[in-house]
Amino acid sequence: AVAVxxxxxxxxxxxDQAAQLQEDIVNAYNEYEFHVVVHKLMNFCTTELGxxxxxxxxxxxxxxxxxxxxxRSCQTAMxxxxxxxxxxxxxxxxxxxxxxxxxLPVIDDEARDEFVFTDVWFEGLQASSREDAxxxxxxxxxLLVRAEVNKALELxxxxxxxGKALEAKVELFxxxxxxxxxxxxxxxxxxxxITSQASISVVT
Numbered sequence: 001a002v003a004v005x006x007x008x009x010x011x012x013x014x015x016d017q018a019a020q021l022q023e024d025i026v027n028a029y030n031e032y033e034f035h036v037v038v039h040k041l042m043n044f045c046t047t048e049l050g051x052x053x054x055x056x057x058x059x060x061x062x063x064x065x066x067x068x069x070x071x072r073s074c075q076t077a078m079x080x081x082x083x084x085x086x087x088x089x090x091x092x093x094x095x096x097x098x099x100x101x102x103x104l105p106v107i108d109d110e111a112r113d114e115f116v117f118t119d120v121w122f123e124g125l126q127a128s129s130r131e132d133a134x135x136x137x138x139x140x141x142x143l144l145v146r147a148e149v150n151k152a153l154e155l156x157x158x159x160x161x162x163g164k165a166l167e168a169k170v171e172l173f174x175x176x177x178x179x180x181x182x183x184x185x186x187x188x189x190x191x192x193x194i195t196s197q198a199s200i201s202v203v204t
Contacts, residue, residue, distance in 0.1 A: 004126040011077040019125035084122040169197040
């Protein structure tokens, strides 16, 4: 496992999203608002995970060396989320939660309860500081950039300029402040955009 503070920026972000979500889910359970739990759980799986995070890290999972930091970083993030999510769903998807619980590996020395229903909320999620340069607001802005890049890639595919996104090299044009923010990701930017290369040009 990789310590959260040592994770790749994207992996820290998704763990932060899970930590924030857990607060909302626990509060909803305490208020017996089960419909809120269902909605938030489905939205997280569909949007943050399925629509963004898992789409980006699949290449890292399949192509990075097995013991590389980048691969272990996203595996650790997924493990932490699985530990938490199994508990979130236990009251409403009981049989599924228990099946996941029995299959989850134990990566520390503490013995796990036989049943997910007798355990407590997972404490291994770590929220990022709101002062962090790559905080939630940063990733929200990056999602907007990614959406625009996807539009351009889709147009290029229709015009048969490229086949898959990974065949493309993307050049982003931005004024100084946004360009500096985008540059903070370094080489990881191309992974977020799912392209072979990504560069940034400053315009005035």
